[in-house]
Amino acid sequence: MLSLPLSFELALLEVWRNKSRFLLISTVVAFITLLVLFTAGLAEGLGLGNREYIQNLRADALVYSDKSELFVSASRITQKTLRDLRNISGVDAVGAIAWAPVALVTANNSVGVKVQLGGVIPGQPGEPEVVEGSQLSGKRENVAIIDRSTAIRTGLKLGDKFQIRSVVARKDELYEFTVVGLAGSQQYSLQSTVFVPYQSWEKSRPRAQLETDVDAIVFNLGLVRLSDPTNAASMRRQIVQSVDEVLVVDKQTAWENTPGYGPQQSTLSLQRGFTLLIALIVVGSFFRIQTLQKVAQVGVLKAIGTRSGTIVLASLIQIFAVTAIGVLFGVLATLGLAAVIPPTVPIRFDGSTFASTVVLMLMIGPLGGLVSVQVLLKTEPLRALGLAS
Amino acid sequence: MNTDSEPILETREVLKSYSNAGQIIQAVDHVSFAVRPGEFVALVGPSGSGKTTLLALLAGLLQPTSGEVQIGGQQLSKLNDAQRTRFRAQKIGFVFQASNLVPYLTAQENVELMLKLNGTLTRERAARVRELLARLGLETRLKNLPAQMSGGQQQRVAIARALAHQPDVVLADEPTASLDTERAFQVVQTLGDLIHEQQRAGIMVTHDLRMCRWVDRIVRMTDGRIAEVVDSPQEILALSTTTH
Numbered sequence: 331m332l333s334l335p336l337s338f339e340l341a342l343l344e345v346w347r348n349k350s351r352f353l354l355i356s357t358v359v360a361f362i363t364l365l366v367l368f369t370a371g372l373a374e375g376l377g378l379g380n381r382e383y384i385q386n387l388r389a390d391a392l393v394y395s396d397k398s399e400l401f402v403s404a405s406r407i408t409q410k411t412l413r414d415l416r417n418i419s420g421v422d423a424v425g426a427i428a429w430a431p432v433a434l435v436t437a438n439n440s441v442g443v444k445v446q447l448g449g450v451i452p453g454q455p456g457e458p459e460v461v462e463g464s465q466l467s468g469k470r471e472n473v474a475i476i477d478r479s480t481a482i483r484t485g486l487k488l489g490d491k492f493q494i495r496s497v498v499a500r501k502d503e504l505y506e507f508t509v510v511g512l513a514g515s516q517q518y519s520l521q522s523t524v525f526v527p528y529q530s531w532e533k534s535r536p537r538a539q540l541e542t543d544v545d546a547i548v549f550n551l552g553l554v555r556l557s558d559p560t561n562a563a564s565m566r567r568q569i570v571q572s573v574d575e576v577l578v579v580d581k582q583t584a585w586e587n588t589p590g591y592g593p594q595q596s597t598l599s600l601q602r603g604f605t606l607l608i609a610l611i612v613v614g615s616f617f618r619i620q621t622l623q624k625v626a627q628v629g630v631l632k633a634i635g636t637r638s639g640t641i642v643l644a645s646l647i648q649i650f651a652v653t654a655i656g657v658l659f660g661v662l663a664t665l666g667l668a669a670v671i672p673p674t675v676p677i678r679f680d681g682s683t684f685a686s687t688v689v690l691m692l693m694i695g696p697l698g699g700l701v702s703v704q705v706l707l708k709t710e711p712l713r714a715l716g717l718a719s
Numbered sequence: 720m721n722t723d724s725e726p727i728l729e730t731r732e733v734l735k736s737y738s739n740a741g742q743i744i745q746a747v748d749h750v751s752f753a754v755r756p757g758e759f760v761a762l763v764g765p766s767g768s769g770k771t772t773l774l775a776l777l778a779g780l781l782q783p784t785s786g787e788v789q790i791g792g793q794q795l796s797k798l799n800d801a802q803r804t805r806f807r808a809q810k811i812g813f814v815f816q817a818s819n820l821v822p823y824l825t826a827q828e829n830v831e832l833m834l835k836l837n838g839t840l841t842r843e844r845a846a847r848v849r850e851l852l853a854r855l856g857l858e859t860r861l862k863n864l865p866a867q868m869s870g871g872q873q874q875r876v877a878i879a880r881a882l883a884h885q886p887d888v889v890l891a892d893e894p895t896a897s898l899d900t901e902r903a904f905q906v907v908q909t910l911g912d913l914i915h916e917q918q919r920a921g922i923m924v925t926h927d928l929r930m931c932r933w934v935d936r937i938v939r940m941t942d943g944r945i946a947e948v949v950d951s952p953q954e955i956l957a958l959s960t961t962t963h
Contacts, residue, residue, distance in 0.1 A: 336835050344823040347864065630819045633780060634880075635808025635836050637801070712780050714815050715771055715892050 337643035345648055352648075355616045356656035362609040363660025363691050364667070366602055370683050371668070373598035375676035376520065380594075381585030383448075383518040389425065389455040390562045391569060392584045393552030394577040400587035402429065407549040407576075414573045415552055420565055422557045425454030426528070426549035430535040434524060435493040435504065436484050442495055443483050446521045449531025455553040458525060460511030463488045466527050467510075474507040475525040477516035482673050488512060494524070496536040505534035519588065520676065552576070606690060614698025617649055621702035628706055629713030642706050646696060653695025657688060726753035727887050727920045728777065733786035735772055735943075746772040748943035749786065754888075759914045759921040761931045764940035770924045773940070774890055777922065778811055779803040791887045808836045812881030812889040812919070814910065817897035819877055820865040826852060826876045827861040833884040844883075851879045855909060871902035878910050882917060889914055891923040895930055908933050932959040 345352045378385075384392070393415065398405035407426060415424045428449040433442030450456040452466035459465075460475055467473070476486055486492055486509050493504040507526060516523045526534070532547050556565050566578040579587075586592060621628075631641055664679075671677060735747040747769045754760050762770040775781040776788055779795045788795045790810055798806055812833070813819075820829045830848045834840035852861060855875040865873050874894055881889050891910060895903030907923070911933030914921035923934065931937050937955055939947040949955055 339835075340821075343828070347823040627821060630813075630815060631821065632804070633778065633807065633815075634813050634833065635804055635806075635811070637804055710780075712775060714813070714819065715775050715780065716816070717771060717775055717781075 337640050337647055340644040341647035352652050356652050358612055359653055359656025360659035363657050364663050366605045366687055367664040369598060369602045370687050371677040371679050374680045374683055375678040377595055378678050379517045379520040379676045380588045380591045383516045384581050384585045389553040390556040390559045391554040391566050391578050396575040396577050402550050405550050407552040412552055415554055418572050420557050421554055423454055423555040425451045425456035425553040427456040427551050428531060428549040433495040435495050445480055446518050446523045448523055448525045449528040450525050452527050455555045458513035458516045460513050463511035469527040470529045471527055472507045472530055473510040475511035475513050476509055477513045477523045479515050479517055480522035480524055481512055483522055494534045496534055498537055499540045609694045610698045613695050614701050617699045617702040621705045625709050628709045629711055632711035633714035638707055642703050645706055649695045649699035657691045724755050727756050727791055729753040729789045731787045733776055733783045736784045745943050750945055754920040756920055757915055757918040759911045759934045760936045760938060761934040762924045762938050768940040769943035770940050774892055774924050778890055810887045812886040814877045814881045814891040814894045816893045820873055822865050825862050825864055826857055829876055830879045830883045833880055837884055848883055855879055870898050874906045882913055889919050889921045893924055928958055931955060
């Protein structure tokens with residue numbers, strides 16, 4: 331019979347009476363936990379920064395022009411295409427979005443903050459839902475909805491006025507808008523966003539000529555909401571058949587094709603994986619070296635009648651305790667740092683990612699410790715007498 | 720020693736042979752002897768004479784190639800690995816060479832470990848452990864870790880550990896190897912006194928005949944065989960005082 335209390339006693343007394351040595355490895359585990367959690371947080375933050383607007387869209391199908399290869403900036407959706415989309419049976423609403431990079435100038439910041447200016451059709455898919463204030467009204471009004479990150483970076487509040495600075499015909503032009511609504515975070519392409527009615531967008535976007543034709547606006551994406559979203563896949567196929575020269579995808583496909591999204595996520599995942607592997611090697615090596623150092627002591631314990639199971643259990647309890655303390659410190663340090671990091675830093679902690687990382691880190695100790703368990707099992711009591719079989 | 724009592728430890732024609740590079744080496748060659756309760760026996764002989772291998776056979780740490788080892792009426796060859804481990808915890812006390820204490824347990828905890836292994840640690844027995852350590856002059860060292868004690872003190876703790884669970888047999892492997900002469904004498908004398916007093920069967924492997932002053936019998940081994948048995952007190956005294 332294994333002696334669980336004896337295993338606990340042996341494990342914890344050794345840790346307690348060698349605090350500095352075990353604290354060292356707990357500290358290493360804590361730093362690795364911090365690093366892994368921050369890498370996961372960075373992947374989540376950057377991923378979110380790229381896909382947030384698309385993810386939050388109240389649309390079931392995103393329509394690109396067929397030669398765009400799903401590059402938003404290369405896609406051109408005309409008013410005619412939007413009319414065609416509206417005529418398809420099963421389509422509930424059709425909106426659109428046109429993007430342009432501009433600088434947002436406030437009274438406190440004349441240099442300007444770089445944002446993505448989105449031109450949307452008020453009341454249709456593409457216009458973000460406000461959490462404070464009102465939705466856009468009128469396609470020509472100089473009113474805007476700003477997302478949370480824009481509000482944080484600029485300090486703008488409801489009713490505040492700001493200016494959009496665009497390069498028009500080689501000159502900087504300023505266009506004044508009023509904040510009428512605040513939306514949640516709606517980053518696009520890692521930039522804060524400002525949404526205005528599409529005709530106002532057309533007048534204030536960067537362009538080569540002074541003149542504009544607000545009736546001939548070309549959007550980047552058509553956004554379709556379906557009457558029956560459960561039938562989205564077949565409806566997307568139907569749209570492709572009914573409308574000329576378009577590509578139709580779901581939201582996930584759209585954000586996965588955002589330039590840089592895939593390589594960025596795979597790089598960060600790889601980095602996270604390597605950090606976990608390093609943790610496995612470091613923790614495993616530490617406990618293996620420690621076990622090798624006490625082979626004679628293990629031999630004595632076995633010779634005087636201690637079961638191998640009791641010794642192995644003590645070692646696993648010790649490994650788990652030291653890892654758990656390290657992970658706990660790492661989590662606390664991560665939460666502490668997260669609380670003081672500016673909201674503009676693209677680090678977000680998603681509950682499930684955070685939990686899975688913590689579980690992985692907790693498993694790393696026992697996994698790495700399996701090598702030392704093998705050493706413990708192979709150690710013969712004969713070693714106590716200086717003999718080997 | 721009670722000469723009328725039955726032997727508590729007995730070996731019959733014990734043989735342990737190894738194969739090394741195609742050659743058969745007989746480390747212990749048909750050894751038979753018996754030890755009674757309260758008897759302290761020294762196994763002496765040059766390096767490679769088989770005395771430590773014999774000790775391992777007596778402890779059930781090695782299985783004999785042939786022959787039989789019996790302790791307290793139990794034939795060790797009839798026990799499986801787990802049963803032998805349990806048997807060692809219950810019936811055998813060990814004193815090894817230096818550094819045989821668990822380094823992160825105090826003197827008292829090291830001794831109590833044997834009682835915990837057997838699930839027999841009670842307040843009364845813990846008090847007896849303290850008494851035993853006090854008897855060994857360690858009453859002020861109960862809470863000390865091995866690293867805070869001298870080699871002699873550590874070996875006295877090891878003696879207490881070997882006797883705490885009231886085993887049938889106490890096996891000591893070169894218990895004085897790392898001690899100076901004066902401390903070595905103290906350790907062996909203490910071990911011998913307690914073995915006699917508590918009526919255990921004690922077997923000590925040593926290469927130093929001076930340490931045999933407190934034993935009841937000297938078994939000299941050569942090439943795996945018992946070459947000579949000395950059990951006359953006069954001869955033992957003569958051997959232990961004249962040999963260097």
